[in-house]
Amino acid sequence: MKHNQVLLQVELSIEPNALKKVDFCAPQSYQGTGFLSISDLPRVAEEASTIIPGDGFDWSVKTHFEDSPGSEPHQILDLGLKGRLHLVCQRCLQGCAIDLDEKCRFVLVLADVEADAYPIEDEKQEPLVVNQHFNLLETIEDEVLLSLPLIPKHPDGFCEPHTSTFGDEEGEVAANEHENPFNILKNMKKN
Known part of the structure; x- marks a missing residue:
């Protein structure tokens, strides 16, 4: 790719099915924003305790090429996510809304070998x-x-x-029924 080459900017469709086949190998950059409901994300829907209309995630994607010393420019993908999902609170076991606001950066590579060779210490972006x-x-x-x-x-x-759903009396009875196994040793030492 030549440094002075002007790249075609492609607008991504907001339709979930269109997002399933994006040609990141073409010499072009992409951008787009949209909203995905929880029903568009089946694995996320499995995690949700409740699905409320309007729950979902706004997404934004933008790619660009960045010069890399000694090699071809790398394509970078910036992904932003913002939204809400209802999960079960592990403290009270009631539903709670979890708000997410994430920004991720990826360097796009064409093969697993390139991904494996990518420096692990680069925390700003991952392959x-x-x-x-x-x-x-x-x-x-x-x-x-x-x-x-x-x-x-x-x-x-x-x-x-x-x-616990057990009453105080039931809990005490259950505790007394389970005698400490080390009491036997304690009694043996006294004899």
């Missing part, structure tokens, strides 16, 4: 293997899933930890 029929929708869904908290919970002070 993404692309082809002529790249599934951008799947990558968006992957990034949403990776952005979810490991332990979803309400902000501190919003909810109380989930307590």
